[in-house]
Amino acid sequence: MNLKIKFIPYEKMKMDSFSDILRDVKENTIILIDAKLKPEEESEIIEKTMESVSEKFSGIELSSIDFAGEEEMNNFERFKNIIIERIIGKKRGMTIIGPAKIIHKIKKNPKELLLYM
Amino acid sequence: MVLKHIRNLKNRFSSIVSRIFRKKRDIRIGLYGPVNSGKTTLANRICMDWLGEEMGSASVVPHETREIQTKEKVQIKSNGKSLTFNLVDTPGIATKIDFEDFLKFGLKKTEAKSRAKEATRGVIEAIKWLDRMDMVLVVLDSTKDPINQVNITILGNLDARNIPLLIVSNKADVRKSSTTKIRNAFPGYDVIGISAKTGQNMKDLYGSLLKKL
Numbered sequence: 001m002n003l004k005i006k007f008i009p010y011e012k013m014k015m016d017s018f019s020d021i022l023r024d025v026k027e028n029t030i031i032l033i034d035a036k037l038k039p040e041e042e043s044e045i046i047e048k049t050m051e052s053v054s055e056k057f058s059g060i061e062l063s064s065i066d067f068a069g070e071e072e073m074n075n076f077e078r079f080k081n082i083i084i085e086r087i088i089g090k091k092r093g094m095t096i097i098g099p100a101k102i103i104h105k106i107k108k109n110p111k112e113l114l115l116y117m
Numbered sequence: 118m119v120l121k122h123i124r125n126l127k128n129r130f131s132s133i134v135s136r137i138f139r140k141k142r143d144i145r146i147g148l149y150g151p152v153n154s155g156k157t158t159l160a161n162r163i164c165m166d167w168l169g170e171e172m173g174s175a176s177v178v179p180h181e182t183r184e185i186q187t188k189e190k191v192q193i194k195s196n197g198k199s200l201t202f203n204l205v206d207t208p209g210i211a212t213k214i215d216f217e218d219f220l221k222f223g224l225k226k227t228e229a230k231s232r233a234k235e236a237t238r239g240v241i242e243a244i245k246w247l248d249r250m251d252m253v254l255v256v257l258d259s260t261k262d263p264i265n266q267v268n269i270t271i272l273g274n275l276d277a278r279n280i281p282l283l284i285v286s287n288k289a290d291v292r293k294s295s296t297t298k299i300r301n302a303f304p305g306y307d308v309i310g311i312s313a314k315t316g317q318n319m320k321d322l323y324g325s326l327l328k329k330l
Contacts, residue, residue: 039273043244046212046270055230059213060136063266100213108264 003028003102008100010035010090018048025099026057036064036093045097057099063106064095143189144330145249149275150256151267152179152209155287157186159256159313160206164188166319172206178222180236182208185246195323201330206241207246210267247274252281252330259286259294259310263302265285272303281329286310289317 005031013033015022021031022045037045042062047062073081085091096106096113105116148156157175164172172188175181185207192201214236219229247253253275257263275282284303286296289312296310309325311318 039270039277042266042270043274045208047241047244049212049213050240053214053233053237056217057142058215058217061266062212064269083230100215105204107262108266 003030005030005032007032007034009033020046021045021050021097022060024047025060025097026052028099028100028102030094030096030103033095033097034094035090036066037095038064038091045055057101060097061100061103061106061115062095062112063108064093065108065111066093143201144251145205146202146326147205147207147246147250147253148256149207149247149253149271150209150245150285151189151258151265151271152211153177154209154256155313156209156256157182157206158189159254159285159287159311160204162316162319163191163193163204163315166316167191167193171174172204178194178219178224180209180211180214180219180232180239182206182212183232183235183239184208185195185239185242193323193326195327198327200327202330204252205246205250207243208236210240210243210271211236212267214240223259248278250280252326254283254285254326256287256313257299257329259288259296259299260291263299268303270304279321282306283322283325283329285322287313290315 001090004027006024008021008031010033024031042064045060045062048116096115103115103117107114107116148160150156153155155175157173160172161175164170168188168191173182173186179246185205188204190201191204194291214233216229216233220226224232255268255271257268257273272282284299284306286294286299286308288294289296289310294310296308300308307325309318309322311322
């Protein structure tokens with residue numbers, strides 16, 4: 001089985017549709033996005049995935065990591081981070097989306113993601 | 118991209134409109150969570166405690182609840198206060214549904230395929246219903262690692278919609294249950310450890326529910 005890893009900038013992801021991402025995922029591609037997805041985007045991709053589930057495609061494994069470390073920030077750092085993210089237009093972090101048939105589990109620690117394949 | 122923005126604006130507008138009109142109708146409390154976390158068992162426990170009848174069937178086979186189920190006019194009482202609401206049990210949220218997983222539970226291939234199809238529709242329906250909730254009990258299995266994307270997505274979506282929530286750390290009757298793990302994973306949220314199966318700590322849950330609303 002040919003496994004591919006594809007990097008998609010967040011800006012491109014916003015221009016394309018999640019259906020494009022799912023099309024790649026169905027072809028055994030692991031997608032890396034250079035941002036943490038917003039909750040609405042995560043639920044939208046889950047909805048689209050459910051619409052695509054078939055005998056051949058059982059779904060996705062998805063996980064996001066936050067580079068900014070919001071949980072450990074004080075109020076000033078949090079405010080600064082909000083401003084930075086407003087300027088760059090995305091939440092600093094990374095998202096991995098891959099086919100569930102290949103990625104069996106993604107274990108998430110606050111600062112790292114571990115893929116079980 | 119433009120279409121996506123229009124859709125987002127439309128969703129926000131309909132959410133605001135539904136919230137304005139929601140004030141005039143009954144309160145809806147939803148049970149959300151990953152698959153097999155005990156949402157229906159909790160719904161049954163609440164309904165048995167206050168209505169004397171169960172709400173739906175619970176099973177060890179994943180995706181037993183594949184449609185939204187509502188029980189109307191549930192009235193709970195605690196410390197002299199009372200609250201009447203419509204209880205909404207939702208299908209478990211998942212990012213993958215493999216019909217072959219159901220075969221391990223003895224289902225025939227055709228049954229498994231049909232269950233998988235219904236389950237996918239259930240997940241979509243559950244997500245769509247989020248906007249209709251006045252409050253959500255996020256039911257998590259306290260015997261499992263709480264840091265997974267489904268839990269994070271549910272909590273994130275509720276926060277983004279400003280829907281009050283309470284995390285229910287279920288299955289406290291099981292030896293490897295850990296409510297502390299859930300508290301540590303999601304600091305800043307109210308977490309209450311219960312067993313929907315045995316009824317352990319349900320009084321505290323009712324008390325917390327009344328405080329939240």
